[in-house]
Amino acid sequence: MIITIIIILTLVLAPAQIQADTANNASYYQIGEASRDGIGKFYKGREISRVMGHLGAGWLERPRREREERTDLLLQNLTLKATDHVADLGAGTGFFSFPMAVKLTAGKVLAVDIEPEMLKLIERRKIADSVNNIDTVVASERSPNIPNASVDVVLLVDAYHEFSYPREVMAGVVKGLKPGGRVVLVEYRGEDSSVAIKPLHKMTQRQVKKEMSAVGLQWLRTDDYLPQQHVMVFSKQ
Secondary structure, three states, X not given: OHHHHHHHHHHXXXXXXXXXXXXXXXXXXXXXXXXXXXXXXXXXXXXXXXXXXXXXXXXXXXXXXXXXXXXXXXXXXXXXXXXOEEEEEOOOOOOOHXXXXXXXXXXXXXXXXXXXXXXXXXXXXXXXXXXXXXXXXXXXXXXXXXXXXXXXXXXXXXOHHHOOXXXXXXXXXHHHEEEEEEEEEEEEEOOOOOOOOOHHHEEOHHHHHHHHHOOOEEEEEEEOOOOOEXXXXXXXX
């Protein structure tokens, strides 16, 4: 009986909490009925998806990921300089942080995530692999907590669609970028029905451009060399 009451209270209070959280940002967000994979909060017509927490670490590190997503091609085409400082926003288990750190022989990776459990995994691997140029950063729902004008590139791989405060987080990204810095945003192609990913975990180019322009990021290009994902590149002016 107690468990049932707790569940009911959670279901009743969660939408109210979302509504209270968005009251100060009424022009940015709207509240509606939540779909199965969404939170019932909408930004520029897009429902924000539920977050895949640390329990999904196995999915991020699955052995077939490189073959399915060609993550090797993404790493090759980031055109990083050895001196770059890169923020891996939504770093998860550090799947991209560690290979980027190898390339940044005189630079650094900021592995940024809202899940402390994910960052603990990265810290343990840093020690095991003797990696010294990755710093972990705990983000909040509203901020990536990247120091102002500190990074050359911000990489977001299949993470942005889960941000519950996308406008605030990306405004923080813009502040964290150096002048001329780049945002590389990777998302499953929302226009492509053959990409077998839940709809709220995909994004169209049109939607991404609309959301990035809201914080002053300029679209440079979209690369489609990956089998299922857009690689969308934006710059800070």
